[in-house]
Amino acid sequence: MSLVADELIRFSSVLRIAYNFLTGRDYLKRKKFREKKKLISIGLPFSDLVYGFPDLIPVFPIRMHEFKIHKYLTYLGSASNIFGWNRVSNFLGFVKDLGIKDVSQTVDNIIEDVIDTINEKYNEMYDFGEECGIPTDFCYGVKSLYGMNVSKGKNCDANLNYTIRCSAWNKYLESIKAIGNPSKQIWIEIPPRNIGNSLELFKDNIFNGIKELEEISNHSYSDNALRAHFQTANQIHQFYKKIIYDISTSDFYPCNPATYSEILALLNISFHDYNSNATRYRDNISSLMDEMKGRMRKGIGMDVSERPKILITPMFGGWEPKTHDIIYELGGRALYGDWDLLRFLDDIPISNRLDPIEAYAQFLMDVTSEGIGCDNDTLTNSYVRLAKDLQADGLVFVQVFGCHSISNCYRMLKEKLRRELEIPSIALNFNKMGENVEQIKTRLGAFMEMFN
Amino acid sequence: MENLEFLSECFMVLKQKKEEGKKVIAFISHDNIPEELIDAAGYIPLRMVFAGNDELMDASHDYLPPSTCAFAQSCIGAFSIKPNNLKFLDLIDYVVISNHCVSDICASEIISKYYNIPQLKFYVSYTKTENSLKYFKLELVDFKRKLEELRGSVIETQDLMNSIVKYNNFKRKLSELSKLTIPGSQKLIHFQRAILKGPDYLPELETFLQSQENAQKNEKGKPILLTGCSIFINDYLNDLIEDGGGNIVFFDTWVGFNYYSQIFSDEQINSSNDPIDLLVERFKNNIFGDHSVPNYLESKISQIEEFSINYKKKFGKKVGVINHIIKFCDHMSIMSSHLKNKLQEKGIQVLNLERDYSRANRGQLTTRIEAFLEMM
Numbered sequence: 001m002s003l004v005a006d007e008l009i010r011f012s013s014v015l016r017i018a019y020n021f022l023t024g025r026d027y028l029k030r031k032k033f034r035e036k037k038k039l040i041s042i043g044l045p046f047s048d049l050v051y052g053f054p055d056l057i058p059v060f061p062i063r064m065h066e067f068k069i070h071k072y073l074t075y076l077g078s079a080s081n082i083f084g085w086n087r088v089s090n091f092l093g094f095v096k097d098l099g100i101k102d103v104s105q106t107v108d109n110i111i112e113d114v115i116d117t118i119n120e121k122y123n124e125m126y127d128f129g130e131e132c133g134i135p136t137d138f139c140y141g142v143k144s145l146y147g148m149n150v151s152k153g154k155n156c157d158a159n160l161n162y163t164i165r166c167s168a169w170n171k172y173l174e175s176i177k178a179i180g181n182p183s184k185q186i187w188i189e190i191p192p193r194n195i196g197n198s199l200e201l202f203k204d205n206i207f208n209g210i211k212e213l214e215e216i217s218n219h220s221y222s223d224n225a226l227r228a229h230f231q232t233a234n235q236i237h238q239f240y241k242k243i244i245y246d247i248s249t250s251d252f253y254p255c256n257p258a259t260y261s262e263i264l265a266l267l268n269i270s271f272h273d274y275n276s277n278a279t280r281y282r283d284n285i286s287s288l289m290d291e292m293k294g295r296m297r298k299g300i301g302m303d304v305s306e307r308p309k310i311l312i313t314p315m316f317g318g319w320e321p322k323t324h325d326i327i328y329e330l331g332g333r334a335l336y337g338d339w340d341l342l343r344f345l346d347d348i349p350i351s352n353r354l355d356p357i358e359a360y361a362q363f364l365m366d367v368t369s370e371g372i373g374c375d376n377d378t379l380t381n382s383y384v385r386l387a388k389d390l391q392a393d394g395l396v397f398v399q400v401f402g403c404h405s406i407s408n409c410y411r412m413l414k415e416k417l418r419r420e421l422e423i424p425s426i427a428l429n430f431n432k433m434g435e436n437v438e439q440i441k442t443r444l445g446a447f448m449e450m451f452n
Numbered sequence: 453m454e455n456l457e458f459l460s461e462c463f464m465v466l467k468q469k470k471e472e473g474k475k476v477i478a479f480i481s482h483d484n485i486p487e488e489l490i491d492a493a494g495y496i497p498l499r500m501v502f503a504g505n506d507e508l509m510d511a512s513h514d515y516l517p518p519s520t521c522a523f524a525q526s527c528i529g530a531f532s533i534k535p536n537n538l539k540f541l542d543l544i545d546y547v548v549i550s551n552h553c554v555s556d557i558c559a560s561e562i563i564s565k566y567y568n569i570p571q572l573k574f575y576v577s578y579t580k581t582e583n584s585l586k587y588f589k590l591e592l593v594d595f596k597r598k599l600e601e602l603r604g605s606v607i608e609t610q611d612l613m614n615s616i617v618k619y620n621n622f623k624r625k626l627s628e629l630s631k632l633t634i635p636g637s638q639k640l641i642h643f644q645r646a647i648l649k650g651p652d653y654l655p656e657l658e659t660f661l662q663s664q665e666n667a668q669k670n671e672k673g674k675p676i677l678l679t680g681c682s683i684f685i686n687d688y689l690n691d692l693i694e695d696g697g698g699n700i701v702f703f704d705t706w707v708g709f710n711y712y713s714q715i716f717s718d719e720q721i722n723s724s725n726d727p728i729d730l731l732v733e734r735f736k737n738n739i740f741g742d743h744s745v746p747n748y749l750e751s752k753i754s755q756i757e758e759f760s761i762n763y764k765k766k767f768g769k770k771v772g773v774i775n776h777i778i779k780f781c782d783h784m785s786i787m788s789s790h791l792k793n794k795l796q797e798k799g800i801q802v803l804n805l806e807r808d809y810s811r812a813n814r815g816q817l818t819t820r821i822e823a824f825l826e827m828m
Contacts, residue, residue, distance in 0.1 A: 166782075201583040201586055408520065410517075
């Protein structure tokens with residue numbers, strides 16, 4: 001049994017986020033068929049506009065799949081409807097503490113299943129993508145997204161497609177139509193650079209996208225609905241940032257570092273669509289923050305002051321999930337913060353703008369021009385900024401096979417890290433989860449020795 | 453004239469122009485880069501049209517992982533190794549960073565950073581909406597302004613218009629070349645050289661066209677439409693196709709149709725007050741360029757189908773399609789199976805030919821091409 005699972009049950013909010021992720025299929029079916037809501041497929045954290053319409057539900061397509069959920073987690077989900085997740089979590093902690101072997105083993109299995117199940121599904125979608133004809137030379141992220149769309153894309157009423165710097169991404173989006181997906185394709189071009197009046201043009205592109213969403217929805221667009229969502233989104237961003245920064249940089253963690261990494265990984269995955277319910281997600285991430293802070297105040301957790309902080313990035317396009325366990329075993333603590341690196345956790349600037357569309361245009365323009373960047377100089381600056389803000393002692397760069405965009409700048413990054421932060425870094429090749437664990441162990445072993 | 457001689461001649465011409473004070477602006481991405489603006493500024497646009505090999509690709513691995521587009525790898529390798537036939541790369545003053553694809557961005561940035569060549573940015577919209585066209589215009593104006601800063605004076609409207617006319621006439625001649633019934637290898641060599649040398653190649657091109665006026669039809673082999681990635685200078689792919697009994701009758705690539713088809717009518721030129729608007733119009737009409745989304749695949753399928761029907765009507769033969777995919781090409785690769793399936797549904801045979809520039813591939817490519825040609 002991993003220490004990770006043992007500790008995760010102390011955070012009821014994590015259980016809730018995980019449960020909401022895994023039971024997405026039932027939730028979405030209920031929304032679609034009973035409540036007559038419409039599903040809008042999104043990839044990357046581009047779900048915000050969809051929340052401007054009460055009858056549209058954004059969905060990261062993997063969540064339409066059926067996950068092998070441990071039957072007891074299903075029972076727990078039902079129990080939580082009656083007793084609430086906090087009580088269920090406390091109960092789980094209680095039975096663990098009793099040390100009754102069978103019950104304790106069941107609890108362990110439930111939690112382990114959550115993390116493993118998500119990763120297994122990603123791999124399954126990767127394989128399915130390849131079976132359905134996507135060439136092998138594409139990256140893990142695009143292959144698995146392709147698989148998700150071939151298998152479940154037809155359940156959505158539309159795809160909301162934003163163009164970004166990655167040409168494979170843009171072409172993947174175009175290919176959705178070619179795989180026989182009948183859903184409407186809504187395109188919003190983000191101008192590659194912020195020059196001249198490109199922000200105005202972008203604002204107009206977003207407005208046109210909204211008009212297309214309006215054609216699917218039974219509701220008209222309203223500034224107020226979108227503004228209300230942006231307030232929720234900003235709260236999510238702030239809580240998420242606090243979890244990344246306040247905890248990561250602390251010498252005392254509310255749990256062991258492997259658990260913390262696991263939580264960051266789960267947040268990373270679930271952030272795409274806020275589990276299709278932004279207010280619920282906001283409440284869960286807020287509780288998570290409270291639970292973590294509460295434990296730290298009570299001195300429950302682990303002193304990590306001697307453990308070097310290792311930033312692992314980029315991981316949103318695919319990474320080996322065992323990496324943080326290996327780093328933990330080697331005496332370090334692994335940190336993930338891709339969405340902050342790419343500026344997706346910045347505030348959507350609604351406080352100083354009357355028009356929420358204008359605010360959102362500015363937000364995404366900043367993501368493009370200062371986060372992901374249209375050039376590698378900007379992108380590598382973003383990696384350096386996060387490493388600096390997290391006071392990272394080292395950086396593990398995930399070089400995804402077939403990725404020509406975000407993990408194709410290691411040489412430039414390595415030089416900047418050495419020059420500006422004077423910290424070591426290592427590139428790990430990644431193709432598919434579970435494929436290269438032994439090699440990663442060996443390489444990380446050598447890397448972590450530098451900190452001893 | 454062999455390619456080696458030709459490249460050596462290019463080196464001498466460029467060197468002479470440099471001595472006259474002209475500057476050379478190189479770019480990897482071909483599509484949508486406004487070479488007329490560069491020309492109007494008094495500079496020399498230089499397209500990277502060189503095929504790779506093992507050495508060039510290997511030399512790029514200090515900067516990029518091997519799972520990068522083989523053409524981008526080779527471009528970096530060319531600057532790294534500077535083989536004798538590419539000595540004129542030393543003459544480059546600026547490199548254009550553009551986003552035809554993300555490998556283009558990465559490779560151009562690496563060339564700029566590690567080989568100390570100042571960069572000029574020119575980014576292109578992906579879609580073709582009204583706003584995308586307006587954005588493209590912003591980029592053109594920005595690019596023009598940067599060129600003006602470099603040369604220290606304004607680029608006059610008339611000068612730009614003259615450059616547009618010059619390139620337009622040049623492309624028309626290339627279009628005439630494309631219609632000749634001669635072996636694909638002959639067409640290719642002129643396309644490659646014309647695209648490398650620009651309108652300076654016009655006299656040689658005209659001489660060749662005149663020589664063909666009364667020549668007999670000389671087209672042998674099974675007709676092939678080449679789509680996807682270009683065949684660049686010093687690539688052996690066309691030799692393999694011709695040796696296997698095929699003949700490329702239509703080069704639907706950067707080096708070929710994509711270049712010479714982007715021309716303006718006299719009426720467009722005469723009625724235009726702003727040459728920048730003409731360049732925007734050209735971008736709008738460039739629907740077969742692989743950069744664009746979301747209708748590239750549909751446009752490409754109808755274009756190939758139309759060519760195929762017309763060719764059958766004219767020559768009574770079915771044309772086969774070779775979709776040339778340079779390994780790790782984002783644009784061509786992901787669409788390849790869809791392109792093949794859709795065209796085959798229409799009765800057009802397609803070979804998706806994926807490869808990099810390594811020598812070891814040659815045997816396998818030969819086998820695949822021969823098998824395809826036999827099947828036709």
